[in-house]
Amino acid sequence: MNKVIVAGGPSLVRTALTRVIDASDTLRAVGTAAHSEELADLLDADVDADVVLLDRSLHTGRQGGFTALVTEICAVTRTVVFGAPSAQEVDAQVRAGATGVLGADVSAAQLVAALETVCRGGLVVALGTAPAVNRAQARVTPELTRDLSVREREILILLSSGQDTASIARDLGLSPLTVKTHITNMLSKLGIRRRGHLIAFAYESGLIVPGITPTSFIPPPLCAPS
Known part of the structure; x- marks a missing residue:
């Protein structure tokens, strides 16, 4: 208890x-x-x-x-x-x-x-709840997540839902080391030092919308591949 x-x-x-x-x-x-x-x-x-x-x-x-x-x-x-x-x-x-x-x-x-x-x-x-979430969704700023790969954004969504490295690796069929590497890359790309700040970024950027974004959701690429 x-x-x-x-x-x-x-x-x-x-x-x-x-x-x-x-x-x-x-x-x-x-x-x-x-x-x-x-x-x-x-x-x-x-x-x-x-x-x-x-x-x-x-x-x-x-x-x-x-x-x-x-x-x-x-x-x-x-x-x-x-x-x-x-x-x-x-x-x-x-x-x-x-x-x-x-x-x-x-x-x-x-x-x-x-x-x-x-x-x-x-x-x-x-x-x-939903009314507040809808207002938050209007503030989505895709340019903030533009530098993250689809896999990195997927991992960030799962991380923000409370999952640890081992459970993310299991759900995505990756090794824990690969997940840790993706997280390290995100920290570097975004200039963030701690995992907790990564999660705050996910909500503030609009990548995660409480009550709407499912943990299995994978955002589509923001730019078409060349």
Whole structure:
């Protein structure tokens, strides 16, 4: 059973999130915190949480604000940010170390699935349901993914769905070394240093559209072969 701390947000929201978590078969809420000081006390009390679900509305007086708080928590345990207002939030929170960034209008099933994926070591970005997704789709900028091959884009989609190198290799019939090589090539092409930043790029560029892009989807080449 994976242990979750729910921190920040209105009391009613924390209560609702706790009930959703406790209703699952794999998660259990082990504490709630109204503000960053209470969260620090919980973490210092050694509750052995597997993940902190951190509401984006939580205010903190520390230098660097909310992003600095995310970095501090990530040094102790996995962190999922809940209530991200826009796609622009994704990169900042992933850079800070968050392994999950969720919009405020995700469903209960999406929340549970995201927490389960993060507890298994994956990274999840889900910014909302269909109406928000359609707006995101309008911001697709194909030129950002133009330098990636079809295979690289396929691997990036699977990576963004929370799969690790071994499962991607198995699904695509490749060796793990080949998958790692493709990931390294993507990092180099895009000037990105970490896998988490690759996933943030996949969402911000429009390559991944939450709720629409299936994990088996392979984007067509953006340019006709010469």
